[in-house]
Structures are given as structure tokens and as C-alpha cells.
Amino acid sequence: MSPASFSRRTEADRFADSVEAAVRDGGRFAGLVATARDDGSTVLRALVATPALVVIETIVGSGVNTYPALTPLVPSAAWYEREIHDLFGIEPVGHRRLDPLVLPLGPHSARPRPGGSSPASAATLELDFAALPGHVSGEGLFTIPYGPVRSGVFESVEYLVETSGEEIPHLRTRVYHKHRGLEQRFVDLDPSDAVLLAERVEGAASVAHAMAFSQAIETLAGVEAPRSAQMVRVVHAELERIAAHLDSIIRHTEGAGQAVAYAxxxxxxxxxxxxxxxxxxxxxxxxxxxxxxxTGPLQLDPDDTLAEVGQIDRAIASDAKALMATPSFLDRLRGTGPLPAELALANGALGPVGRGSGLVGDIRLQRPYGAYRFLGFEAAEGFVKGDALARQWVRIEEIRQAFHLVRQGLDELSEGDAGPWQYDVTMTDGLALGWVEAPQGELLYLVEAEGGRLVRVKPRCASFHNLALFAEAFRGDIFTDFVFIEASFGLSIAGVSG
Amino acid sequence: MAWVLRGLRDGVVTTRYPRQPDDYGDGFKASVSVIAGSGDMLEGDAGRATGVAEKLAGLCPTGAIRLESGLRVDRGACILCGNCVKARPDLFAFDSSPEVATIGRQSLVVPSEDDDSLGLVRAELAKRVRTLRRSIHVRHVDAGSDGGEEWEVAALTNPIYDVQRLGIFFTASPRHADVLLVTGVGTAGMAGPLRRTFEAMPDPKVVIAAGTDATSGGIVHPTYASGDGVGSIVPVDVWVPGSPPSPFSLLHGICVGIGLLAGAESAK
Structure with missing residues (x-):
């Protein structure tokens, strides 16, 4: 693994300034992770991509429980600070709206505090749905709660649409329904079991999660997976990307009533x-x-796989070409859910959402990992309109490139010697990061080991980061556009609520 | 016009299941079985003295392996990771039949014992759904899944599975629904909405727990926010194990729920 991350430590009252300085120097704010310590203190780590990952660290002492908020200086930290407030009970002073996000708890409730040695139970936590903010009021204004149970087969999420009629001037997103407490479940798991849990953080990105987690563990162990294993990983990861992007396209065609294209x-x-x-x-x-x-080689002969891959590739390319020339489909996407480039840049929008608004930043190229260091492909760049249509084009281009990568991986696997497939991994203590470009965008894993056990595993999903931008894409749009904006963001709620 | 021709391009791709078996459906890892007779030598004092029980139980990250009156696997807790099959191929094997849904939760613990009460449960369900068979409306609710189950449920409407051909439809409103298809571990935040959805449905109704997470909480359970499946929130009639269950397994589960097919426990 490339030595692409380093840490620096700062005082709590200088923390926000340090992170802001790193972002001002051209860095991209990529996340904020907290870890509870047994002495009651909390370690805060801000991740800034330069594109190498810089970790800026501070400690919020046990008796203090407050620190100057990042959000006033770095707006994209807003949701992270809300999540950390829910789970750790430390308060960012100066945060504008510290509403509960993933876990609404009463004012006197204990907090889960993953990382500490005394795990919370349902009995010690006091769930309090009254802690959620109320609805808006005003002349002619009303709130439409949409979800968590709504039409269609969807993950549970609640959108509060505040409207005076057809426009969607304001939208709030509630994601706490699905909160599973995964970060606590990771603590003390054996790495071989933890990877199974990682696969179930976001079902639509199982391979990506397993890769990011495994790469972090491999960094701690100082080993690198065998090259043949890295190729197998790429084949699976790219097929996953194709499936996830197709899922987004399917939802678009369903919403537009394109029955044949849907089929x-x-x-x-x-x-x-x-x-x-x-x-x-x-x-x-x-x-x-x-x-x-x-765990082993591909179970299908590479040549047979290549033949099948070629057939599916041609069929998708042909249908995508026809779809993107169907006016009744394009009309629904063009200009829908615009995410302005400045906003995407300021918030560090990830994956196809960012690339549809003109951002560059495919992690496979920016911080190459695994077999991507040896394979050739182009990032889907040059799409600047920022609407649902631009995001759709990004996905179609990424599907094409993904097939290209699958073919390269299969070519090498059909020539090379079989195996080895796995090296022994002995984890050393310390902190490590793993990263991949998941179908939804940059996925980070922060892993901390102490005394040979996992004390903290934090997946930072692209969907979590991007969901903060979701409401911004509704400016000027109406209800019938909702389905396209949602599908074009391609969010996985399981990854948001944790 | 161009789309009309495109729609005809691949001919009929739809499965004939459940009227006829489907080759793909039967060529798929869908559950773990105990190889018949293989657990016998572990019985009694010999097994206990050598700590075999602990060692076998330790193979499973979700505690699905038990040594109590014979070696058993709880398919409702199994996430199909294959650790046991890899370590002890003499004891455990993957089973490829997608027809894994059962009416009794205990029937998921294989090899299952004959349970007299099961006949009554089955008769009660059959009586309840007698009027439902030709047009079934399904309401899906996610109670804390990883999102994988939703993909497989949504796949049921693609041209290959095409559940509409069986008179099965997904409905927007619980008030039109006959079947409640629940995925996920049963989180604290979804308990209320799930219960209200169930209550909003008219009688007669059938509840299906779709997936290992919904059946037992899988590898996610236990945490402060995730339950041991949805059975403690709503009364489940049919259990479909799998992490996630394949579309064929889901289809089998729905067919069991509405009395078109028998549960896996009757196959023996």
C-alpha cells in the first residue's frame, strides 16, 4: 500500500483552524471520525484529501465534552458533527443546527461511544423521537412526510418536503430509522469476521467495503495481497460497479415510464x-x-467469462445508446436536480455525483490501490452540467470503462500462474486507512488496533458525504422530478445511517 | 418503434418457475446442510469431553452451529460465509436448492425434528390465505437491511422472474396489501413504522421475513439498535433465510405464504 496518509496532532481549540487551513491549501474535506477512549475522552480525526490523506487529530478531554465546531469554517463537516454528537455526546460549539441525525436520544441518555470498552445496550440508551425538530409553519406552507414506508421497493428513509404546493423549496432527510449500530458491532471482532460485517454495511457495495477494510488491515500488517488476488478483486469490484450503475439507470427508466428500457x-x-x-x-x-x-480463484474459466462479459457489454452499450437518444426520456433528466459546480467543489461531492458537476477525483487514479496501479482506464470526466442527465452520462461512461477493466483483469488471470491467493496477515497495533472508489464514490475505512484487537472500525461511505448535498439539488424542481433526483444520486441509505 | 423491436430482441427469457424447476435456481448456494450421519460420532460424552462442540460452534461467526441432540445448523442465523464448509467438509455442505423458506422458525434448524404443532400452524395459514391465491399484493418494508435484499426483491419484477405472471404485484399502500415482505434486522427506529404498516393492512394477511437479517439479526445483531430479526415486532408466517436470499428463494417464500407451494420442511 502506498504511504499516502500521515497524521498531525493539534489542540482542541486550534482544531477547526488547522482543518480549515488544510482545506484552504487545496485539500478536500473527506470526513470526521471520533473514537471513544476508556478515560472518557474522545479522539477526533479530520480527514483531508490532498489527494494524499492527511489526518488531523485532536483530543476532547473527558470533563470538557465541547470543542469549537468545524462547521462554521468547513460547511461540509455539518453532518459529521451531528453524527458524532449523536453517538459520542460531545458538542461542537458554534454548530448552527445540531439536530439528531442517526440516533435521536433524550438529553440525559447515555451514548453508544464506539471505541470505549463498555458497550452501550438498548437498556442504557433512551430513544427520544421528540428530540427531532418539528415541522415548519407559515401561511400556505405544509410539510409532506415521504417515507420511511412509501411506494416501491426502497430502503427506509424519510424525506420531509416543506412546500406550498408543487415546488420543493426545502427538503429535510431523516435517516435514523435504519441505524443499526454497526460501529459498535465492529469493536473486538476478529478481522476475518469483521470483513463479513463490512460486506453488510452497504449491500450494493459489498466488494468495495471488503476491499477497503482489508486494505486497511493489510497496511497494519505490512503485507500486500498477491497480485493475482488483486486482479480477482478488480474483476469483482468492477462487476459490482456495473450492477450498481445499472440499478441507478433502471430507476430512471422506471420513473420515466420507459417500460421496454426498464425491462x-x-x-x-x-x-x-x-x-x-x-x-x-x-x-x-x-x-x-x-x-x-x-479466498480463491475465479470459479469460471476466464475465457468463458470473457465471452459472457463481451456479450453483456455490447447489449448494454446498444441499449444505452438508444436510451440516450430517446427524447421522452431525456426530457425528464435534462436540467433536473442541478448541483452547481461551486457547491459540489465546496462540499467535496464524491463519485458520479461530483463528476457530473465537473469535479475530477476518481480515487482509483488519485490514490491508486491494488491492481489499479497496473491497469489502464480513463476517469469519467468532462461532464459539467450537474443535472441528472450529466450524472447518467457519467454512469454510462463508467460502465464502459468498468468492462474494459474487467477484460484486462481476466486477460492477466488467464495467462498468469494460478495463485497464491492469500498471504497470512498478522495485525500490528496502530491506525490505518483503507480506501477504494466504490460505485457511489470514495469509500474510506479507518481502522485502529490495540493489543491485537480491533478497537475501532469506521466506514465512511460516499452516500453519507453526498446526502448532505441531496437537498441542495432540489432548487426549483417539482414533485415529479423527485424520483430522478433520488435515482441520480444513487445513495445507499444503509451506508448513511450506519 | 425502435424500442418495440428491442423488446423482442432476446425472445422469452422468463423462467417457468414454480411450474417447472429452473436450472439457474438449482445451481446456486442457498443454504448449509449437515451431511447425513456425519454428526453421529460427535454425540454424547465423547464429543463433550474433547471440546468438539466448542470448536465447531467457533467456526461460525453468527453462532448458527449447535451440538444439541445431534449436530445442527440454524439456517435462520447462517449468513452463508462458508467457514464451516471450508473447515469441515466432512460435516457441512452447501445446498443449492433455492426452496429454503419454512413456515416454522424451528424448521430452519436442520436437520429438523418432526414438530406436531407445525401441522396446526400450516393448516391455520392455509385456511387464512384460501381467498388470496389469484391476485396478491405485496407491501415491502425495510426494517434495517443492508440494501442487498432490496435489490433482490426489486429483481422479482424483471423479465426473468416477472412475478406479475403469477398474479403477484407490489403495492404502494399497506391498505391494499395481502403480504408484508419485511427485510432487515428490525432496528429500534423501524419498529414503530413496521408495526403501523402491519396494523394498516386488512385481514387476512401474511408476513414474510425475508433474509437472515430479518430472521435472526444475522451478523449485525446484537447492538444497541438492531434486533434479533423482525419476529419480535410483527407475527411472522414464513421465514426465508439467505444473506440476501436470491430472487428464487424470495419467490418460493411468497408462494409458500399464499399456499401455492409447500415449505421446505415438507420436502423431506
Whole structure:
């Protein structure tokens, strides 16, 4: 793994200034992670991508429980500080709206505080849905609660649409319903079990999660997965990307009432899922990536795989070309859900959402990891309009590039010697980061080991980072645009609520 | 016009399941079984003295392996990681039949014992759903899944599974729903909405727990916010294990729930 991250420590009252300075120097704010210590203090770590990851660290003492908030200086920290307030009970002073985000708790409730040695239980926490902010009021204004149970097969999330009629001037997103307490569940798991949990943080990005987690563990162990294993990882990760992008496209066609396109794209996605199952016995590629490598070679002959991949690639390309020339489809996407470039840049929008608004920043190229260091492909760049249509174009281009990567991986695997597939991994103590470009964008894992055990595992999903921008994309849009804006963001709520 | 021709391009791709078995559906890792007779030597004092029980139980990250009156696997807790099959291929094997749904929660613990009360449960369910068979409206609720289950549920409407051909439809409103298809571990935040959805449905109704997470909480349970499945929130009629269950397993589960097919426990 490339030595792409380093840490520096600062005092709590200088913390916000240090992070802001790093962002002002051209860095991209990439996340804020807290870890509880047994003495009651909390370690805060801000991640800034330069593109190398810089970790700026501070400690909020046990008796203090407050620190000057990052959000006034770095607006994209807003949701992170809310999440940390929920889970750790420390208060960022100066934060504008510290509403509960992932876990609404009463004022006197204990907090889960993952990282500490005394895990919270349902009995010690006092859930309090009254802690959530109320609805807006005003002449002619009303709030439409949309979710968590709503039409269609969706993950549970609640959108509060504050409106006077058809426009959507303001939207609030509630994600706490699905909060599973994953960060606490990770504590003390054996790495070989923790990777199974990582695969279940976001089902739509199982391989990406297993890779990012495994790479962090490999960094702690000072080993690198065998090259053949890295190639197997790329094949699975890129097939996952194709499936996830197709899922987004399917939702667009469904919303636009394009029945044949919906059927065709669903068929292609099913073929990808079946190919993934043939390669490893699991439709989501679970059980393949483990710390140290992969559990074994591809279970289908590379030449047969290549033939199947070629067929699906051609079929998708042909249908995508027709779809992107269908006026009744394009009309629904053009100008819908615009995310201005300045806003995307200021918030460090990730993945296809950022790339649709003209950002560059594919982690596979910026901080190359695994077999991506040896393979050639182009990032989907040059899409600047920032609307749902631009994001759709990004996904279509990424599907094309993903097939290109799958073919390169299969080519090498069909020539090379078989194995080895996995090296032994002995974790040393310390802090490590793992990163991948998941289908939804940059996925980070922060892993901390102490005395040979995992004391903290924090997945930072792209969906969490991007959801803060979701409400911004509704300016001037109306209800019938909702489905396209949601589909074009391609968010995984499981990854947001944790 | 161009789309009409495109729609005809691949001919009929739809499965004939459940009327006829489907090759793909049967070529798929869907559950773990105990190899018949293999647990016998572990019985009794010999097994206990050597700590075999602990060692076998330790193979499973979700505690699905038990040594109590014979070696058993709880498919409702199994996330199909394959650790046990890899370590002890003499004891455990993957089973590829997608027809894994059962009516009794205990029937997921295999090899299952004959349970007299199960006949009554089955008869009660059959009586309840007698009127439902031809047009079924399904309401899906996510009670804390990882998102994978939603992909597989959504796949049921693609041209390959095409559940509309069986008279099965997904509905927007719980008030039109006959079947409640629940995914996820049953989080604290979803307990209320899930219960209200169930209450809003008219009788007769059927509840299906879709996936290992919904059945037992899987590897996510226990935490302060995630339950041991949705069975403690709503009364479940049919259990579909799998992490996530494949579309064929889900389809089998729905068919069991509405009396079109028998549960896996009747297959023996």
C-alpha cells in the first residue's frame, strides 16, 4: 500500500483552524471520525484529501465534552458533527443546527461511544423521537412526510418536503430509522469476521467495503495481497460497479415510464448478478475479498467469462445508446436536480455525483490501490452540467470503462500462474486507512488496533458525504422530478445511517 | 418503434418457475446442510469431553452451529460465509436448492425434528390465505437491511422472474396489501413504522421475513439498535433465510405464504 496518509496532532481549540487551513491549501474535506477512549475522552480525526490523506487529530478531554465546531469554517463537516454528537455526546460549539441525525436520544441518555470498552445496550440508551425538530409553519406552507414506508421497493428513509404546493423549496432527510449500530458491532471482532460485517454495511457495495477494510488491515500488517488476488478483486469490484450503475439507470427508466428500457436494463443487471454468482457462488460477491487476498480463484474459466462479459457489454452499450437518444426520456433528466459546480467543489461531492458537476477525483487514479496501479482506464470526466442527465452520462461512461477493466483483469488471470491467493496477515497495533472508489464514490475505512484487537472500525461511505448535498439539488424542481433526483444520486441509505 | 423491436430482441427469457424447476435456481448456494450421519460420532460424552462442540460452534461467526441432540445448523442465523464448509467438509455442505423458506422458525434448524404443532400452524395459514391465491399484493418494508435484499426483491419484477405472471404485484399502500415482505434486522427506529404498516393492512394477511437479517439479526445483531430479526415486532408466517436470499428463494417464500407451494420442511 502506498504511504499516502500521515497524521498531525493539534489542540482542541486550534482544531477547526488547522482543518480549515488544510482545506484552504487545496485539500478536500473527506470526513470526521471520533473514537471513544476508556478515560472518557474522545479522539477526533479530520480527514483531508490532498489527494494524499492527511489526518488531523485532536483530543476532547473527558470533563470538557465541547470543542469549537468545524462547521462554521468547513460547511461540509455539518453532518459529521451531528453524527458524532449523536453517538459520542460531545458538542461542537458554534454548530448552527445540531439536530439528531442517526440516533435521536433524550438529553440525559447515555451514548453508544464506539471505541470505549463498555458497550452501550438498548437498556442504557433512551430513544427520544421528540428530540427531532418539528415541522415548519407559515401561511400556505405544509410539510409532506415521504417515507420511511412509501411506494416501491426502497430502503427506509424519510424525506420531509416543506412546500406550498408543487415546488420543493426545502427538503429535510431523516435517516435514523435504519441505524443499526454497526460501529459498535465492529469493536473486538476478529478481522476475518469483521470483513463479513463490512460486506453488510452497504449491500450494493459489498466488494468495495471488503476491499477497503482489508486494505486497511493489510497496511497494519505490512503485507500486500498477491497480485493475482488483486486482479480477482478488480474483476469483482468492477462487476459490482456495473450492477450498481445499472440499478441507478433502471430507476430512471422506471420513473420515466420507459417500460421496454426498464425491462432491458433489468435483464442486463440480472445477467451481471448471475455472472458474479458463477464467479464466486454469491450474487453480491460476498466471501471473496478477505484481509491478505481473496479466498480463491475465479470459479469460471476466464475465457468463458470473457465471452459472457463481451456479450453483456455490447447489449448494454446498444441499449444505452438508444436510451440516450430517446427524447421522452431525456426530457425528464435534462436540467433536473442541478448541483452547481461551486457547491459540489465546496462540499467535496464524491463519485458520479461530483463528476457530473465537473469535479475530477476518481480515487482509483488519485490514490491508486491494488491492481489499479497496473491497469489502464480513463476517469469519467468532462461532464459539467450537474443535472441528472450529466450524472447518467457519467454512469454510462463508467460502465464502459468498468468492462474494459474487467477484460484486462481476466486477460492477466488467464495467462498468469494460478495463485497464491492469500498471504497470512498478522495485525500490528496502530491506525490505518483503507480506501477504494466504490460505485457511489470514495469509500474510506479507518481502522485502529490495540493489543491485537480491533478497537475501532469506521466506514465512511460516499452516500453519507453526498446526502448532505441531496437537498441542495432540489432548487426549483417539482414533485415529479423527485424520483430522478433520488435515482441520480444513487445513495445507499444503509451506508448513511450506519 | 425502435424500442418495440428491442423488446423482442432476446425472445422469452422468463423462467417457468414454480411450474417447472429452473436450472439457474438449482445451481446456486442457498443454504448449509449437515451431511447425513456425519454428526453421529460427535454425540454424547465423547464429543463433550474433547471440546468438539466448542470448536465447531467457533467456526461460525453468527453462532448458527449447535451440538444439541445431534449436530445442527440454524439456517435462520447462517449468513452463508462458508467457514464451516471450508473447515469441515466432512460435516457441512452447501445446498443449492433455492426452496429454503419454512413456515416454522424451528424448521430452519436442520436437520429438523418432526414438530406436531407445525401441522396446526400450516393448516391455520392455509385456511387464512384460501381467498388470496389469484391476485396478491405485496407491501415491502425495510426494517434495517443492508440494501442487498432490496435489490433482490426489486429483481422479482424483471423479465426473468416477472412475478406479475403469477398474479403477484407490489403495492404502494399497506391498505391494499395481502403480504408484508419485511427485510432487515428490525432496528429500534423501524419498529414503530413496521408495526403501523402491519396494523394498516386488512385481514387476512401474511408476513414474510425475508433474509437472515430479518430472521435472526444475522451478523449485525446484537447492538444497541438492531434486533434479533423482525419476529419480535410483527407475527411472522414464513421465514426465508439467505444473506440476501436470491430472487428464487424470495419467490418460493411468497408462494409458500399464499399456499401455492409447500415449505421446505415438507420436502423431506
Amino acid at each position: 432491458r436494463m433489468s435483464l442486463h443487471k440480472e445477467r451481471i448478478m448471475r455472472l458474479r454468482a458463477l464467479l464466486c457462488g454469491h450474487r453480491f460477491g460476498r466471501g471473496v475479498v478477505v484481509p491478505g487476498g481473496v
